Amino acid sequence: MSAGLVVVPAAAEFLTVAEAAAVARCHTVTMRRRVESGEVHATQRVKGGRWTIARVCLEEQLLSGACSHQRPRRSGNVVDLAARRRAGGGR
Numbered sequence: 001m002s003a004g005l006v007v008v009p010a011a012a013e014f015l016t017v018a019e020a021a022a023v024a025r026c027h028t029v030t031m032r033r034r035v036e037s038g039e040v041h042a043t044q045r046v047k048g049g050r051w052t053i054a055r056v057c058l059e060e061q062l063l064s065g066a067c068s069h070q071r072p073r074r075s076g077n078v079v080d081l082a083a084r085r086r087a088g089g090g091r
């Protein structure tokens with residue numbers, strides 16, 4: 001294992017934060033911050049869990065500052081409680 005070097009498979013459609021950082025040539029911590037702030041479009045299955053970043057989203061973000069289907073959100077990508085309520089919480 002070579003320390004600090006992240007090899008991103010050319011065919012990878014979805015990237016981890018570390019892989020996205022390698023593609024964007026920034027630090028993993030920087031990428032995580034950009035993801036958590038919503039600057040980079042990413043999804044997270046569980047709050048506090050692993051982020052998944054679509055390669056197309058990252059590439060568009062790097063080129064134009066935002067991917068085409070990204071909507072500004074108040075709390076970045078962090079769990080959309082309103083959507084969860086709409087989906088049938090409300091008990």
Ligand SMILES: [Zn+2]
Nearest residue numbers: 041057067070
């Ligand atoms: Zn996107």
